[in-house]
Amino acid sequence: MKYLLFFILASILGIYLVTRPAMAAIPLEGSLTIDAENMTFVGTGTNRATPGGWNLLGEGAMVEDVIFKADKHDFEIIAKGENYEGWPNLELKIGSVVVANITVDSATWKTFSIDNVVGIAPGTHQLSMAFTNDNYGGTSETDRNLQIDKIQISEILGVGKVTLAWDANVEPDLAGYKIYYGSKTRAEITDGITKWCTAHEPNNEKCIEEWEAICDQDGTVDPACHSMLFGYDVIVDCKNVTEFTIVGLEEGRKYYFAATAYDEDDNESAFSKELSHSVAYQLPGGGHGFTYKDVVKWLQW
Numbered sequence: 613m614k615y616l617l618f619f620i621l622a623s624i625l626g627i628y629l630v631t632r633p634a635m636a637a638i639p640l641e642g643s644l645t646i647d648a649e650n651m652t653f654v655g656t657g658t659n660r661a662t663p664g665g666w667n668l669l670g671e672g673a674m675v676e677d678v679i680f681k682a683d684k685h686d687f688e689i690i691a692k693g694e695n696y697e698g699w700p701n702l703e704l705k706i707g708s709v710v711v712a713n714i715t716v717d718s719a720t721w722k723t724f725s726i727d728n729v730v731g732i733a734p735g736t737h738q739l740s741m742a743f744t745n746d747n748y749g750g751t752s753e754t755d756r757n758l759q760i761d762k763i764q765i766s767e768i769l770g771v772g773k774v775t776l777a778w779d780a781n782v783e784p785d786l787a788g789y790k791i792y793y794g795s796k797t798r799a800e801i802t803d804g805i806t807k808w809c810t811a812h813e814p815n816n817e818k819c820i821e822e823w824e825a826i827c828d829q830d831g832t833v834d835p836a837c838h839s840m841l842f843g844y845d846v847i848v849d850c851k852n853v854t855e856f857t858i859v860g861l862e863e864g865r866k867y868y869f870a871a872t873a874y875d876e877d878d879n880e881s882a883f884s885k886e887l888s889h890s891v892a893y894q895l896p897g898g899g900h901g902f903t904y905k906d907v908v909k910w911l912q913w
Contacts, residue, residue, distance in 0.1 A: 637678060637679045638676060639678075639679040639681075640680055640681060640682075640765055642766070643764065644678065644764070644765045645762055645763070645764045645765075646676055646678075646762060646765075647762045648674050648760040651666070651675060652674070652675050652676065653673070653675075654675055655672020655673055656670070659672055665691075665761040665762075666760050667758075668700075668757060668758045668759070668760070669757050670743070670746050670748075671742070671743050671744060671745075671746045672742065672743060673740045673741060673742035674741045674742075675738055675740045675741075677736055677737070677738055678737060678738075679735070679845075680706075680732050680733075680736075680737055680845075681734050681767065682860065683731070683734075683862045684728060684730045684767070684768040684862075685729045685732060685765055685768060686725070686726070686728065686729070687704065687725070687727075687763065687765055688723055688724070688725050688726075688764045688766075689702065689704065689714065689724045689741065689760065689762075689764075690721055690722070690723050690724075690760070690761035690762050690763075691714075691722065691724060691758065691761060692719055692722060692759050693716035693717070693719065693757065693759070694719065694755060695717075695719065695756065696748075696749060696753075697747055697749075697756070698747065698756065699716055699717045700715075700743055700745060700756055701714070701715060701716070701743070701744045702716050702741055702742070702743065702744075702760070703740075704739075704741055705738075705740040705742065706732050706737050706738075706739055706740075707737040707738060709731075709732075711726060712726045714726075716758055721761060728768065733795075734795055734845030734846070735794075739765075741763060743757075772859075772860070772862060772863050773857055773858065773861065774857070774861065774889055775855065775857045775858075776791060776855070776858065776869060777854060778854055778855075778871060779854070780854050783875065786873060786874075786875060786876075787852065787878075788849065788850060788851045788852045788853075788873070789850045789851075789852070789853070789856075789874070790847055790848065790849050790850065790872045790873075790874065790880070791847075791848045791850055791858070791869060792844040792847055792848075792869070792870050792871070792872070792883070793844060793845070793848075793858065793867050793868060793869045794844040794845035794846060794867065794868060795865055795866065795868070796844075796845075797868045797888070805820050805823045806820060844868070844870070861891045864890075864891065865890070865891055866888060866889070866890045866891075867890075867891065868886055868887070869886065869888075869889065870884050870885070870886045870887070871883070871884040
């Protein structure tokens with residue numbers, strides 16, 4: 613039996629081309645390795661990039677913005693330390709949440725694992741690896757330092773799946789479709805812009821004005837604004853198909869979906885109407901290899 617979540621794509625009207633501020637965040641697609649020397653140092657302590665790592669000679673942190681999608685992750689950090697009256701402490705944070713405090717108790721490169729980290733909300737968060745307990749005794753032999761090589765992040769995906777299908781767009785220059793989805797519905801536009809500017813560009817007095825100009829052109833909302841500002845965590849380019857299966861959904865979580873069409877010049881339509889779908893838990897006694905797909909049918913708006 614084939615289980616489908618049907619929706620008809622909204623009318624492709626008012627297609628337009630927009631520009632938007634460049635985003636520096638790195639998307640996490642399954643797994644991601646970030647070399648420390650490619651990250652940004654923040655803090656007042658002395659530091660320097662070295663072959664194979666970043667040497668933190670004083671308190672501070674290596675940071676990078678990462679786009680998280682899954683709810684559960686494994687982390688591996690390769691680091692080493694210099695011991696002076698104790699080993700250096702490495703604090704791993706995602707956004708404002710401290711994920712782990714690690715005693716880097718090795719003078720040679722060592723892998724430190726933090727497994728099954730849950731509760732990271734989908735979206736863009738600052739990843740931070742901080743040296744928090746510097747201790748300097750006046751000489752190179754009496755100095756506690758931390759050196760970080762890299763961090764690897766791996767998604768632990770859920771087993772939930774849902775298949776989406778839609779009526780084909782008939783415009784001759786159609787190139788494909790995109791599905792936007794996440795665990796939050798679209799929010800009111802100004803509220804979303806204000807929150808984003810406060811979090812990401814607090815010193816840009818024109819941030820709200822610039823985003824409002826981009827996100828509301830002649831009363832039509834740019835889909836990219838919603839994906840970044842208003843709750844959709846994932847964008848999937850489905851190419852030119854009319855059916856697509858979303859995998860890796862967390863059981864017990866409610867998701868919201870919308871679609872757009874784009875043409876050969878990458879102009880993108882407005883959103884289709886939004887749908888919501890709750891992923892049911894796997895049924896007991898399903899047998900070996902059994903994967904449960906919830907049944908939701910949507911025939912028309």
